[in-house]
Amino acid sequence: MSRRTLAGGLAIAAALTLTALPATAEQLSVRFPSAKFPLGERPVPTKTMTAVTQGIDLYDVKAGSSTDGYTVTVLMPSGRDYGTLPTAETQVAAVEAAGETASLQKVIRPSVADAPSQTVYMVRVGLWSLKDKKKADETAKKLKEADLKVKVDYLGDDGLKTTGPWDVKVVMIDPRTFRGSYAASLGASVAKRETVSSMVKARGAVVGVNGGFFNIHTSKALRGEPVGTSVVGGKLLSEAVPGRSAVVLKGRTAKITELKTDVTAISQDGERVQVNGINRAVVTDELVLYTEEYGAKTPTGGTDAVLDANGKVVGLRTSGAAIAAGTRVLHGNGVASDWLNEHAWQEWTVKIDTKVVDLRTKKALKLTPDLNVVAGSVGLVRNGKVKITAKQDGHDSMNMILRRHPRTLLGTTRNGSLILATIDGRQPGVTVGANFVEAAQFMRWLGATQAINLDGGGSTAMVVGKKLVNRPSDGSERGVGDALLVLPK
Known part of the structure; x- marks a missing residue:
């Protein structure tokens, strides 16, 4: 259903569905597809190919045309541009009290592999062509003067039906x-x-x-x-977000693929502790490893154990200094600082086991x-x-x-x-x-x-x-x- 029916208070149901695309046959080499562009109304794209170097081609592809325009979206009390039906209906009433006509739009966010679909409601005011954004801005200003929080929205950004480009x-x-x-x-x-x-x-x-x-x-x-x-x-140089x-x-x-990382510090006395992060800001009680690639000083307020290339502790120091070339630094605060003071003595070896x-x-x-x-x-x-x-x-x-x-x-x-x-x-x-x-x-x-x-x-x-x-x-x-x-x- 066209979004051009937004004006006049019509409720709109719009959903984006997964399109089943045919499996691509195995080819001897990678080729640009000859089928129509897969988005929107499946227009025939224009493309220009440039041979970059042996085995590498660059395609400049353009498809679709511009038919979308602007509307004014009324924000919910949460600050989001969508909400539940009762919340949206309350905002519709507020818009009408300000002398404007609001549309209630039902939007269905599609399900994905690990999250179900979600139905929400948006409140929109007006519909203007691409060249008439100034009129949308004027309406937005009027609604703001009525103490409503709004934003001017380009409908091509919605994620609903579009012709592009x-x-x-x-x-x-x-x-x-x-x-x-x-x-x-x-x-x-x-x-x-x-x-x-x-x-x-x-x-x-x-x-x-x-x-x-x-x-x-x-x-x-x-x-x-x-x-x-x-x-x-x-x-x-940076740990995984697991999965x-x-x-x-x-x-x-x-x-x-999907990855996880496991980094452990193993002291010469056999004591082991998890390294919580690599080359990032630290939080309370964390042990973080800094390498010479970090390019900044270690955090203040903790203990640094400076390791040479072989894992030998060449010094314990108050934190907040740079990492010298050829060294790594184990930084800890709170209980992690205690571990360093107890198990990373000068001249001892601390092995960093990385997986x-x-x-x-x-x-x-x-x-x-x-x-x-x-x-x-x-x-x-x-x-x-x-x-x-x-x-x-x-x-x-x-x-x-x-x-x-x-x-x-x-x-x-x-x-x-x-x-x-x-x-x-x-x-x-x-x-x-x-x-x-x-x-x-x-x-x-x-x-x-x-x-x-x-x-x-x-x-x-x-x-x-x-x-x-x-x-x-x-x-x-x-x-x-x-x-x-x-x-x-």
């Missing part, structure tokens, strides 16, 4: 002819955020995309820290120099079928599952090809992005039998050669925590 970049890497390798990069340090362009340039990569989520809820100086597993050159999707890179192979376990195979990964890991955010496709693990990966909200955002996507095919894609969004009339269901359908369409969502939103970036080829929603490239790089060797 979409602006997509896809890199396909053929394992038969590609002669390079894959790597992860945290840039100059774990703590610092950098652009994908900067990391591509530093490593001489031919392709780079932004990696997983980074911690925006810590101090500003530490916001490059990945939220999830990070392995660079065989070194574990979260990740991509394991080794040489020119890529595997999507990264593949939860699909139940086997530990060998932390060799050619191993790299980039954490994903949400699983999308597993064994050739759409399987969205939003709850497992901590993103089962209406905003994350249903609404459209810019996306950075990664998939692998049956024959080992790697697919990297960006779907730009949050640019009304230009490109609408995708929700999780659409992202999964899109990756199946491209031929992925396994696929994950990396970080997205303003972080979405793809660099090919030395050029940023997508259009970030912030208007410029954002500094991010890590990147996945395609190297020429």
Whole structure:
């Protein structure tokens, strides 16, 4: 049902359903599909292919057209843009008391593999074309003057029916002819955020995309820290969020799986203690390992045990100092500080036992120099079928599952090809992005039998050669925590 019936108080039921896509036959090489674009009304896309280097092709894909406009969404007392039916009906009355006509919209968030569907209600006022946003702004101002909390919404972002448009970049890497390798990069340090362009340039990569989520809820100086597993050159630099999707890179192979990490400190006297984290802020009674890649000082208010490359304690110190090259630091506060003072004496050895376990195979990964890991955010496709693990990966909200955002996507095919894609969004009339269901359908369409969502939103970036080829929603490239790089060797 068209959302053009929003005005006039009509109740609208809108739902997004999973579309069953045909399984892609195994091919000798990765190929761009000839079928219609899988989103919206399945338009025929326009595409331009550029051969990047041997075994790597870049596709610039555009599809759909702009027919969406603007409405004013009335926020609920919770601050969300949706609520229960009684709460929404109360807001409808408040809008009408302010002299405007409200529409009550029923929205069904689709079920995913690990979370049931959810029915909610939204309150909308008015409907204006793309060029008439000023009129939506004026209505929003009037409602705010009546003490209502509102926002102007572009309907293409809703996650419901749309005609687009979409602006997509896809890199396909053929394992038969590609002669390079894959790597992860945290840039100059774990703590610092950098652009994908900067990391591509530093490593001489031919392709780079932004990696997983980074911690925006810590101090500003530490916001490059990945939220999830990070392995660079065989070194574990950030612990797992247990069970979260990740991509394991080794040489020119890529595997999507779920991981957990287990890090233990073992004193010379045989005492063992769990290491709670790696290269991140500490909380009370935690033991955290800091490596020389951290790029910041250890936290104040605890004890540091400085270890050399062989695990020998070269000194105990008051915390709050830098990590010298060639050393690691075990930092503890509270009971963790007590453990260090009792079991990490100077000249003693404290072994750090590190395990990264593949939860699909139940086997530990060998932390060799050619191993790299980039954490994903949400699983999308597993064994050739759409399987969205939003709850497992901590993103089962209406905003994350249903609404459209810019996306950075990664998939692998049956024959080992790697697919990297960006779907730009949050640019009304230009490109609408995708929700999780659409992202999964899109990756199946491209031929992925396994696929994950990396970080997205303003972080979405793809660099090919030395050029940023997508259009970030912030208007410029954002500094991010890590990147996945395609190297020429």
